[in-house]
Amino acid sequence: MTDARQAILNAVRQALGRSASVEPAPRDYAAQPPPRPSWREHGPERFTRKLERVAGSCERLVELAAVPAAVLRYLEGLGDDRRLLVAPDPLLQGLEWPAALQRSTHPQDARRYPAAVITAALGIAETGTVVLPSGPHRPPSMQLLPDHLIVVLRTEDVVDYVEDVWQRIAAGTLPRTVTFMTGPSRTADIAQTLHVGAHGPRRLHVLLVG
Amino acid sequence: MKSTAHLFPEQARAALTDENLQAALRFAKGGFIDKRAAAVARYPDFETLRERGRRIKDHTLAHLDVYLERFAAAVEARGGHVHWAPDAAAARSILLDICRRAGARTVIKGKTMVGEEIGVNAALEEAGLEVVETDLGEYIIQLAKEPPSHIIAPAVHKTRAQICKLFAEHHGSPDTLREAPELVAEARRVLREKFLAADVGITGGNFLVAETGTVVLVTNEGNGDLCLTLPRVHVVLAGIEKLVPTLDDAATMVRLLVRSATGQDISTYTTFITGARRQDEADGPDEYHMVLLDNGRSRMLGDEFREMLRCIRCGSCLNHCPVYNAVGGHAYGWVYPGPMGSVLTPQIIGLDATKDLPNACTLNGRCQEICPVKIPLPDLLRRLRALQFERGLIRGPQCWALRLWGWLARRPALYHGLTALIARLSPRGAARRLPLDSGWTQSRDFPLPQRTTFQRAWSRQAKEERRHD
Numbered sequence: 001m002t003d004a005r006q007a008i009l010n011a012v013r014q015a016l017g018r019s020a021s022v023e024p025a026p027r028d029y030a031a032q033p034p035p036r037p038s039w040r041e042h043g044p045e046r047f048t049r050k051l052e053r054v055a056g057s058c059e060r061l062v063e064l065a066a067v068p069a070a071v072l073r074y075l076e077g078l079g080d081d082r083r084l085l086v087a088p089d090p091l092l093q094g095l096e097w098p099a100a101l102q103r104s105t106h107p108q109d110a111r112r113y114p115a116a117v118i119t120a121a122l123g124i125a126e127t128g129t130v131v132l133p134s135g136p137h138r139p140p141s142m143q144l145l146p147d148h149l150i151v152v153l154r155t156e157d158v159v160d161y162v163e164d165v166w167q168r169i170a171a172g173t174l175p176r177t178v179t180f181m182t183g184p185s186r187t188a189d190i191a192q193t194l195h196v197g198a199h200g201p202r203r204l205h206v207l208l209v210g
Numbered sequence: 211m212k213s214t215a216h217l218f219p220e221q222a223r224a225a226l227t228d229e230n231l232q233a234a235l236r237f238a239k240g241g242f243i244d245k246r247a248a249a250v251a252r253y254p255d256f257e258t259l260r261e262r263g264r265r266i267k268d269h270t271l272a273h274l275d276v277y278l279e280r281f282a283a284a285v286e287a288r289g290g291h292v293h294w295a296p297d298a299a300a301a302r303s304i305l306l307d308i309c310r311r312a313g314a315r316t317v318i319k320g321k322t323m324v325g326e327e328i329g330v331n332a333a334l335e336e337a338g339l340e341v342v343e344t345d346l347g348e349y350i351i352q353l354a355k356e357p358p359s360h361i362i363a364p365a366v367h368k369t370r371a372q373i374c375k376l377f378a379e380h381h382g383s384p385d386t387l388r389e390a391p392e393l394v395a396e397a398r399r400v401l402r403e404k405f406l407a408a409d410v411g412i413t414g415g416n417f418l419v420a421e422t423g424t425v426v427l428v429t430n431e432g433n434g435d436l437c438l439t440l441p442r443v444h445v446v447l448a449g450i451e452k453l454v455p456t457l458d459d460a461a462t463m464v465r466l467l468v469r470s471a472t473g474q475d476i477s478t479y480t481t482f483i484t485g486a487r488r489q490d491e492a493d494g495p496d497e498y499h500m501v502l503l504d505n506g507r508s509r510m511l512g513d514e515f516r517e518m519l520r521c522i523r524c525g526s527c528l529n530h531c532p533v534y535n536a537v538g539g540h541a542y543g544w545v546y547p548g549p550m551g552s553v554l555t556p557q558i559i560g561l562d563a564t565k566d567l568p569n570a571c572t573l574n575g576r577c578q579e580i581c582p583v584k585i586p587l588p589d590l591l592r593r594l595r596a597l598q599f600e601r602g603l604i605r606g607p608q609c610w611a612l613r614l615w616g617w618l619a620r621r622p623a624l625y626h627g628l629t630a631l632i633a634r635l636s637p638r639g640a641a642r643r644l645p646l647d648s649g650w651t652q653s654r655d656f657p658l659p660q661r662t663t664f665q666r667a668w669s670r671q672a673k674e675e676r677r678h679d
Contacts (some may be wrong), residue, residue, distance in 0.1 A: 004293075
């Protein structure tokens, strides 16, 4: 393995015409800001508009305490199943949940339960994206397996651009995965027409709080 | 994957009369182009974005050794294993070894073109493992036992009727023409079981970020995320050219990639994977491996094809290529079709076995105009044609004709005189058939010269204009 590593690095250096590694020149292009889209509306408004454009849905709530009732309403709209995964996140666990809901916090239940509620660390207005870092409060299987994913996002956590995410989640503290999720799972692999619900959640519903 | 690129002419001819293929191509044609055009129109600074993308890749390639070292060190510092594969055989044996050590029986895969390049499925199946593709397009062609025909839409050559038939055959579902949503739901159901049972998940990586050791994976279905969440072992396969220096650079590259590939502003899932599962995480794999593949890339870095290493595999040059749109991807005979493939394939499997690919091009230049990282594809294809001539791969009448033309073109006076004579003597109109090149006139007429040469017509017009002034 070490030999292969050395062989590849040597081949690369030879191709670049040097025998030892040299400190890279500064990234000259980085002196200019990257060209990015711009907009006039407020971040949360743009976030909602962009998310809805890719078949996601969004509901504004005034306070966190309104989350459980909104989740129950969403489930009632689907049918009689009241099973709900609630991510083991203190923010969600601290809420008062209606007795009608059959709740679980266990990732193993993600393969059986129809719906999950999790929190987003951040939202991105540029693209209508929720940012989901993995960790004890947010097991990735909960955000991938259930048919319905409900994501709680606070308006003060909506940043403008993708790059802003890395100002809030510093390089040294990156968890195993950070997933940018933008709308429900989709595919165009059958006759190039777009259909939702490929492998991930069939619906993505964001509760935008504040 | 075994190459049949040397059979391009026969395969292209067969493709032109394949009714299913032509129906699928007609159906897809324009869709990709329109979606990209709309996304670019919404982005006022797209040209500046392309230029930045080009500069990011050029900068990274010029310091690739250092960025590779930094990336590998960062992955290892976060508990990942980094494997270096000089060629396809080495990559296959690394993967086999990982699977054996893990005692794996089933492997699930996200779409990876590098995986196709090294022939991972065949190698793992030969060792007795069950391999299941989970990207819907890849799954369809796995059932059909075919290679992908497009680098981002692997089953673009399949009609809905053909997919219905495949599903009926393999899932025991009704053998009728069914609607796409029903087919998507069926594949979701079947593949969900595979996800839950798999031991190893293999995915590609769209970008590798040197500063943090992060792999960026861009998908829409969510299958890639399931591959890297549910099995005990996750392996990423990527070429060494996928590096970018920073997370901010990756943001620029993703903006370019998704607009060029599918006309989206961002893909449904853009996942940043940094190292192995942390101690406090409730799910995720126990082992994390990164396989870095060279397979001809370091050689390209040092020769006149370095610019090809900027390629981010968006597939846009395929979508805009008249040749690709006429014959589809399979005619090209290997993993990478279309303009990017015609440059890349000879680099990886040799020019001798791919001599028709650089000629499967009209030099119309659309691929270069839309390439998100400004790869001069027509120039590279022209260079390959010149290389073929220099290496003596062009033989027979074609070789003599080129030699004769070359000899004449270097003698302008003789050239002008002779062409003027031919122009004067030749009949007018168009020839149905050329005496020495009947292939050219098989599907079109050859326009015959108009009485005079361009240069004479030009100087006559210039004289006329002077008189009028």
